[in-house]
Amino acid sequence: MFFASDNWAGAHPAINERLSRESTRFAAAYGNSDLDKAVEKRFNEIFERDVSVYFVSTGTAANSLSLASIARIGGVAFSHSEAHVIEDECGAPDFFSGMRMVPVEGENGKIDPAKLAAGIAGFPQDSLHHGRAAAVTLTQATELGTVYTPDEIDALTAIARQNGLPVHMDGARFANALVALGVSPAEMTWKRGVDILSFGGTKNGCWCAEAIVFFNPDLAREFAFIRKRAAQLFSKTRFISAQFDAYLSDDLWLGMARHANTMADRLRAGIRSQNSARLAWDTTSNEVFAVLNKASAQAAEARGARFYGWPTPLNMSEPVKDDETLIRLVTSFATTEEDVDQFLTICKAD
Ligand SMILES: Cc1ncc(COP(=O)(O)O)c(C=O)c1O
Known part of the structure; x- marks a missing residue:
């Protein structure tokens, strides 16, 4: 479990x-x-246009170097306040890009468009002391398991465009978001105004494979040097390519993500039907956030379940009580129905 x-x-x-x-x-x-x-060409087919693709080893490298490629001196990049780039990458995006990450609030892990516009307005282009707006980065699927709809992406990229800012998407769970929405890779990215994508493979069945996909070739002009200086050009790059070769063949990547999301659906349905647990908020990807009574959570851990406790967001509709705990459950291509059912049975029994 x-x-x-x-x-x-x-x-x-x-x-x-x-x-x-x-x-x-x-x-x-x-x-x-x-x-x-050959694998680089395969990305052209996946995204229905010519793209520039660069392989790296971690999601943190993909995000940090993507942002480095669009960095401006004295620039600031806007992300959701709970985004991985700002909370969980030890400042690597700031370090590699030289830009400052600025948090923007929004419910359910999604950037609020009005707050993004206000944030950008706070960093005008002549703002020598404060810094100037330079980029927007959004996460799909979000860290809270939610997924931006195409319209929601449009709303954010429109604001970025009005302000002349490039848009990066952290797609560490790109495939999970894609199958949750049932749209094409193109419809979730460049057709919505996304300029650069961190395309994750590691969380979805690869051993260690991430790709940076540039939809705008101008932005990729210097990138080979950026990656090399960040020590992310692998002599044996072909072993990342080999992973993506299998990943993108016969829709394996979509099948794995669909399975992970289906297992999360099973968890969601099981938790909804219980008295001793509830969903903390609605999610549609492979992450489930649940409020359990502490006894159930402890019993599940004692019986071998592994999950992380999660900090309580401020805007939860139903607060977490003293005898309860908020946890995150993540499913993958390798999760089985038995894992899910066993977990639900333990929770029910307590
Ligand atoms: C949304 C998101 N982006 C980026 C990453 C970074 O990936 P890595 O740990 O490979 O650097 C993670 C990892 O958990 C993530 O959840």
Whole structure:
């Protein structure tokens, strides 16, 4: 019953098999192999346009270097106040981009458009002392398990565009958001005005594979140097490419994300039907936030369930009582119905 994070899951057998196959041959290094080139082209098909793709090893590197590529001196980048870039990356985005991350509030992990506009207005382009607005970054799916609808993305990118700011999307759980919405990769990104995407594979069945996808080639002009200086150009890049080769073949990536979301749906339905637990807020991706009485949470942990306690957001419709606890449950391609049902049975019994 591993619900701590989709990072805890292993790698899908098809990805392991593709890696093993790649390991038996020689090929050009530093992203210059036939496989690297073929997988880069595959991203053009996935996104229905020519894109520039750069592989990196972690989501933090993908976000930080994406922001570095659009950095302006004295620039500030706006993100949701609970976004991974601002809360969980130890300042790496600030370090690599030289920009300051500025939090914007919004319910359910989503940036509020009016608050974004107000935030940008607070950093005019001639603001020498305060800093100047330079970028917007949004997370899809969000850290709170919610998913921006295409209209909600439009609303944010329109504000960014009015102010001449490029938009980055942290897609560490891109596939989970995509299948939750049932739209195409293009419809969730460049057709909505997103300029750069951190395309995550690691949380969804890869061993270690993240890609930075540029929809605007002008923004990628210097990027090869940015990545190299950040020590993220791998001599054996082809082993990231091999993972993406399997990931993007036969819709494996979408199948894995669909499975993870379905397991989360099962959790959501089971929790809704219980008296001793409730959903903290509604989510549609592979993350579920639940309020359990403390006895149930302890019983589940004692029986081997793994999950994280979560800080209580200010705007919860029903506050967490003293004898209750808020937890996050994350499902993955490797979660089974048995895991979910066992967890729900333990919660019900207590
Ligand atoms: C939304 C989001 N973005 C980025 C990351 C960073 O990924 P990594 O831990 O590989 O640096 C995470 C990891 O948990 C995440 O949840």
